[in-house]
Amino acid sequence: MNFELPLSGVKVLDLTWHSAGPYCTRLLADYGADVIKIERPKFGDPSRDIPTFFSQEHAKETSSLFMFLNTQKRSLTLNLKDSKGVSILESLVRESDILVENFSPGVMESLGLGYEKLSKINPSLVFTSITNFGQTGPYKDWLGSDLVLYGMGGPMLNTGHPDKEPLQIAEYLPSFHVGSTAAAATSVSLWGAESKGIGDWLDINYFETLMGHIDRRSTALLNYQYNGVISTRPPIAGSPGSGVWPTSDGGYFFTTVLANRFSAMARMIGAEHLLDEPAWATPAARAVPERTDEFSAMVILWMLEHTKKEIRDEVESAGVYGGPINNIAELLKDHHFEERAFFQEIDHPLTGPLTYPGYNFRIRDEDGEKTLPNRTPSPLLGQHTDQILINELGMTNIAVEKLRDEGVI
Amino acid sequence: MIFPSNSGKNLPLEGIRILDFTVVWAGPFATQLLAEWGAEVIRVESTKFFPSTTRGTLARPSKELVQQGGIGGYPNNDPGDRPWNRAALFNVHARNKKSMTVDLNTDEGQEIFERLIRESDGLIENNAIATMERAGVSWEKVSKINPKFILVRMPAFGISGPYKSYRTFGSHMESVVGHYSLFGYPGETPEASGTSLFADPASGVSGALAFMAGLRQRKRTGKGLQIETSTAENFANQLGPHILKHSMDGKDGEYKGNRNSIYAPQGVYPCNEEDSWLSITIYNDSQWNKLCSVLDNSDLQNNVEYQTNEGRMRNHQFIDDQISRWTKEHNSVEAMNLLQDNGIPAGAILNERDAFLDPHLDEREYWEELTHPETGTFLYPGVLWKAALTPNELRRAAPRLGEDNEYVYKDLLKYNNEEYENFVKSGHIGMDYDESIQ
Numbered sequence: 001m002n003f004e005l006p007l008s009g010v011k012v013l014d015l016t017w018h019s020a021g022p023y024c025t026r027l028l029a030d031y032g033a034d035v036i037k038i039e040r041p042k043f044g045d046p047s048r049d050i051p052t053f054f055s056q057e058h059a060k061e062t063s064s065l066f067m068f069l070n071t072q073k074r075s076l077t078l079n080l081k082d083s084k085g086v087s088i089l090e091s092l093v094r095e096s097d098i099l100v101e102n103f104s105p106g107v108m109e110s111l112g113l114g115y116e117k118l119s120k121i122n123p124s125l126v127f128t129s130i131t132n133f134g135q136t137g138p139y140k141d142w143l144g145s146d147l148v149l150y151g152m153g154g155p156m157l158n159t160g161h162p163d164k165e166p167l168q169i170a171e172y173l174p175s176f177h178v179g180s181t182a183a184a185a186t187s188v189s190l191w192g193a194e195s196k197g198i199g200d201w202l203d204i205n206y207f208e209t210l211m212g213h214i215d216r217r218s219t220a221l222l223n224y225q226y227n228g229v230i231s232t233r234p235p236i237a238g239s240p241g242s243g244v245w246p247t248s249d250g251g252y253f254f255t256t257v258l259a260n261r262f263s264a265m266a267r268m269i270g271a272e273h274l275l276d277e278p279a280w281a282t283p284a285a286r287a288v289p290e291r292t293d294e295f296s297a298m299v300i301l302w303m304l305e306h307t308k309k310e311i312r313d314e315v316e317s318a319g320v321y322g323g324p325i326n327n328i329a330e331l332l333k334d335h336h337f338e339e340r341a342f343f344q345e346i347d348h349p350l351t352g353p354l355t356y357p358g359y360n361f362r363i364r365d366e367d368g369e370k371t372l373p374n375r376t377p378s379p380l381l382g383q384h385t386d387q388i389l390i391n392e393l394g395m396t397n398i399a400v401e402k403l404r405d406e407g408v409i
Numbered sequence: 410m411i412f413p414s415n416s417g418k419n420l421p422l423e424g425i426r427i428l429d430f431t432v433v434w435a436g437p438f439a440t441q442l443l444a445e446w447g448a449e450v451i452r453v454e455s456t457k458f459f460p461s462t463t464r465g466t467l468a469r470p471s472k473e474l475v476q477q478g479g480i481g482g483y484p485n486n487d488p489g490d491r492p493w494n495r496a497a498l499f500n501v502h503a504r505n506k507k508s509m510t511v512d513l514n515t516d517e518g519q520e521i522f523e524r525l526i527r528e529s530d531g532l533i534e535n536n537a538i539a540t541m542e543r544a545g546v547s548w549e550k551v552s553k554i555n556p557k558f559i560l561v562r563m564p565a566f567g568i569s570g571p572y573k574s575y576r577t578f579g580s581h582m583e584s585v586v587g588h589y590s591l592f593g594y595p596g597e598t599p600e601a602s603g604t605s606l607f608a609d610p611a612s613g614v615s616g617a618l619a620f621m622a623g624l625r626q627r628k629r630t631g632k633g634l635q636i637e638t639s640t641a642e643n644f645a646n647q648l649g650p651h652i653l654k655h656s657m658d659g660k661d662g663e664y665k666g667n668r669n670s671i672y673a674p675q676g677v678y679p680c681n682e683e684d685s686w687l688s689i690t691i692y693n694d695s696q697w698n699k700l701c702s703v704l705d706n707s708d709l710q711n712n713v714e715y716q717t718n719e720g721r722m723r724n725h726q727f728i729d730d731q732i733s734r735w736t737k738e739h740n741s742v743e744a745m746n747l748l749q750d751n752g753i754p755a756g757a758i759l760n761e762r763d764a765f766l767d768p769h770l771d772e773r774e775y776w777e778e779l780t781h782p783e784t785g786t787f788l789y790p791g792v793l794w795k796a797a798l799t800p801n802e803l804r805r806a807a808p809r810l811g812e813d814n815e816y817v818y819k820d821l822l823k824y825n826n827e828e829y830e831n832f833v834k835s836g837h838i839g840m841d842y843d844e845s846i847q
Contacts, residue, residue: 006622008629031622050671052654064657068649115797134795139769143754145690147667147675152745152756157684161594161601165677166686166758168667169605170591176647177607180614185794187621188446192421192799194625201797208775211764212790213610214438214502222497223482224761225787231761232684233603244589244600251599253584283467284474316575323581325599327590328655328662331645334585336572342642343652355656360643361619362567363626364548365634366556 003370005032006363010190011096013089014038014073015080017045019172020206021102021130022069023179028098028186029072030359030375036092036388037070037379041077041407044381045070054351060381061350065172067378068356071346075379076388077409080111084408089113091393093121097193098186102130105140115201125199126189130182134205144206150174153210155217162233178209240286240295241265244325245303251325252303252311261321262286268318269302271295348377385409420447420801425624428453428525428532429506430546432460434606435579435640436535436563437502438613443533443620444505445792445801451817452508453525454810456839459846460536462578464810465496468846484784493842494783494809503807504779504789509817510810511837513544518837523554524822531559531623533616535640538564538573548635558633559623563616567639579608582641591651593664611647612640673721674728677758680741686758687741689732689748697721699751704735781806811840 010033014025022037022045029035039045047066054062079085093099099118101108108114108129115127129135132144147168150156154174160167182204193199212218220231236243241256256262262283266274274280280291303311308324315322326334332355337343345353356375363370389395389409403409425448429440444450459468465483467474469492476486482497489495511525512518522545526532532551534541541547541562551558565582566572572585583589583605593602619636626634645652651662667688669675675690691697694716701710709731714720721728736744741757748755757763765788770776773795776788784806792801818824818832832838 004629006626006629027618031618052657054657062657064654065650068653133769134773137769137773139749142749143696143752144756145669145672145675145688145692145754147669147677147688147690148754148756151677151686151688151758153759155606157686157758157760158603159605160603161597162603164594164601165667165679167592167594167602168677169607170588170648170651170662171670172650173607173611173647177611177614180611180618180647181793184442184614184618184621187618187625188421188443189796189799191621191624192419194628195421198798200799203795203797204793208770208773208790209793211770211775212793214434214441214613215606215610218501218790219482219497221761221764221790222501222787224765226482226484226497226784227486229478229482229761236600236603244584244598244602246598246600251584251589253581253589253599255578255580284471284477287474287477319576321576321578321581323575323577323584325584325589326587328587328648328652329659331585331587332652332655336566336570337642337645340567340570340642342645351657354653357646357649357652358642360615360638360646361622362637363634364637365630365632366552 003372005372007032010034010098012036013092013096013099015099015101015103016130017102018047019065019069019175020179020182021100022047023176024128024130024182024186025073025100026069026071027180027183030361033098035073036384037073037075038078038080038089039075039381041079041382041409044075044077048381054354058350061378062348067348067351067354070378071356071375073379074384074388075382076385077382079408080113082406082408084403084406086112088389088393088408090118090121093118093125095392096122096125097190098126098128100128100130100182100186105129105131105135119199119201123199124193124197126186126193126202127199128182128186128189128202128204130178131203131205133207135203139207146172146174149206150210153207154213155215155220158216158220158231158233160233162235166233174206174210177213178204178206181209181213235292240292241299245299247303247306247308247311247324249307252308252322253325254320254322256321261319264319265299268314268320269299271298344375346375346377349380382409420799422447425449426451426529427620428529430532430534430536430541430544431563432463432536433578434502434609435612436533436616437463438610439533439561439563439616439620440506441502441504442614442617442793445803450506451525451529451813452503452506452808454508454510455512456510456811456836456841457512457514457843459493459842462498464493464499466498468493468842489783491783491809491841494781494807500781500784500807501789504803505805506808507813507816508808508810509814510839515835517832517835519545521822521832521837525817526551526554526558528821529555529558531561531620533561533563533620535563535612535616537576538568552633552635556633557627557631559620559627560633560635561616561620561623562635562637563612564637564639566641568637579612579640580604580606583608583644586641586645587648587651588644591648591662594666595664597664608640608644612638612643615643668725673718673725674732676729676732678729678733678736680736680739680744680757682740684760685741687736687739687744687755688758689753689755691721692754694718696753700748700753703748703751703753704732706731706735777803779803779806783809809840810842811838814838
């Protein structure tokens with residue numbers, strides 16, 4: 001049975017590169033949009049050149065970052081600095097619902113592809129711009145990186161060890177979060193554009209997205225006004241039992257901020273006698289820092305006698321909040337994700353089948369759970385150029401060959 | 410009633426009504442984004458049940474406990490008479506939303522819930538599976554009552570599978586899907602890394618996207634649907650390049666602190682005030698030369714080896730020490746401005762005070778003021794993105810528990826005054842948590 005995804009029929013012109021923009025269009029493609037990735041002839045998206053590569057010989061096609069970000073997309077090479085390239089893009093704009101770009105502010109205008117111009121060609125176009133700091137303001141031309149922008153906008157001052165420098169989170173997470181926000185924003189405006197026939201120009205940027213996203217940061221921003229508190233990296237074990245603990249085979253992470261979770265943890269480690277003692281009985285009594293240290297000594301002893309799996313089996317009946325510290329190898333073998341058939345094998349012509357994370361959504365309707373399509377692998381550079389120009393824009397083979405000779409495609 | 414927007418163009422989601430069953434952070438962030446763009450979001454709450462870590466960590470924390478800190482933040486460290494209306498944890502995201510109360514653990518409550526389902530476009534939740542079973546939230550049920558209903562479920566590990574009942578916060582889901590193996594200080598164990606809570610906002614955005622996809626699917630097919638987006642699977646997606654790398658080379662990541670795996674130098678360097686820091690990423694030789702000039706450091710400037718990225722990578726520690734020598738003499742915000750003016754990617758690790766003083770956010774009118782009847786007037790992070798043709802701003806402060814009961818029961822669900830008073834007596838309607846709840 002042919003199941004059509006929610007964004008079926010939506011055409012996306014993808015002028016993004018590197019990580020945030022491509023994550024946005026990856027999500028739109030997962031939900032069923034037809035994404036045409038516009039790439040610079042011969043060079044392509046710079047993320048094609050970022051290691052790890054499956055094979056050095058085919059470096060441009062087998063970057064792990066690029067392959068992850070560009071499943072389900074088609075690649076069209078186009079030189080946007082050539083007027084013929086611009087006019088092909090304009091023809092595509094006429095047929096498209098969405099354009100996503102993450103150039104620096106002003107670049108699209110300088111290419112003759114600014115919102116004002118493209119909205120005249122297609123008034124219902126949703127034009128999504130992703131930048132470091134936004135289209136306006138004193139920092140608009142500033143340079144950034146995931147680290148720089150997470151540090152400025154995000155809760156980095158709260159991440160890491162109190163006696164060390166603030167710590168970044170895993171590579172690409174800030175970018176993907178911004179890309180994901182751009183996908184949500186784009187889908188909100190698409191809804192408006194499809195209802196009213198009028199598109200919009202969206203200004204999405206790392207700095208403001210991370211400053212307002214829900215994490216300790218947003219709560220701390222309000223608490224600063226409430227109480228003048230400037231937050232920092234909290235103690236590693238912030239309340240009795242909370243934190244990452246060493247187990248006999250790795251680590252396990254618990255959070256016990258809630259009164260009843262402490263009791264549950266005390267029972268789990270065989271320290272239920274504490275609950276009858278005044279020094280431990282109430283949240284206020286336990287908030288004294290010495291309690292954390294005393295409890296830590298008991299927790300560590302118990303933890304070191306158990307494996308992650310044993311603890312995993314205990315916590316549910318004990319009613320404790322926590323999770324094992326896994327690495328990627330352990331994640332890939334985890335029976336939960338296996339049973340949910342989360343991971344997907346995608347076959348790429350130059351790598352063969354590799355394991356990718358699956359869709360981040362599942363759909364059910366009156367007919368039951370839907371089978372989502374197998375994803376297509378990331379496109380080879382310019383793989384779909386002929387298909388799009390000849391079959392979809394109706395250009396002749398000769399015209400396309402001429403463009404190729406001129407370096408436009 | 411829809412709160413009027415300040416512009417001529419309507420917000421795109423005006424006319425869409427969403428029942429909000431969300432708790433903690435991930436789910437509330439999804440409904441925050443949708444409410445910002447015009448959806449009417451009604452938090453469906455209960456005076457008989459205090460969901461953990463939502464309207465505060467405890468319903469009635471003592472003043473003593475609040476003053477010890479670490480419990481979420483109340484104005485002037487005073488939990489007040491109704492702490493659940495004052496917690497920073499809740500008020501920061503609940504702007505633009507409404508609140509009603511109903512006891513779903515009664516037949517009467519379930520009848521009220523059925524009317525709500527008929528009058529709404531969808532429901533978003535991120536609770537423990539058992540909690541939703543008790544509340545009577547399931548696709549089978551809602552789709553029978555309203556076949557055009559959109560149910561978005563954001564469970565921790567999914568609504569099926571061996572882990573579906575595990576109790577977790579977002580940070581634990583991060584540890585299960587491998588995040589704590591991917592960030593940390595070199596040579597240290599994961600204990601030293603502290604906590605990442607990034608799975609919550611990541612999941613929230615995906616919940617909003619899922620709802621939008623649901624709306625479009627309903628328009629295409631004329632039928633309702635359930636979309637499930639599990640926080641753990643969503644976060645595993647965001648670790649995709651690391652997973653794909655592992656499937657290529659079979660290797661686990663190693664802790665590299667604040668360094669970049671490709672470009673050097675990159676780091677976080679101490680500045681001249683307590684807990685003040687500057688981050689720098691050098692992408693190319695030109696930025697490196699500019700940095701050397703600003704630092705005016707001949708040891709760096711004259712060393713040919715440092716003229717290539719590979720050379721800088723090999724000598725990263727020495728370079729870090731030299732950069733730190735300079736940053737320790739500088740204020741982090743001033744250093745950021747100086748480096749950026751010279752074309753170098755650098756940023757201060759902004760604390761709360763720096764953030765509110767930031768001239769860029771100020772010029773872009775990022776902070777927005779809202780007045781709340783039980784906390785006062787404060788600045789909030791504004792609408793997360795701007796739309797050129799659709800000016801937008803925050804409309805209303807976080808709702809007090811049950812603040813919109815009259816509107817929901819009478820205007821929306823068409824109960825008459827007598828029925829309303831009966832619901833007050835039978836404990837559905839109220840603005841205070843049951844006294845038994847601590």
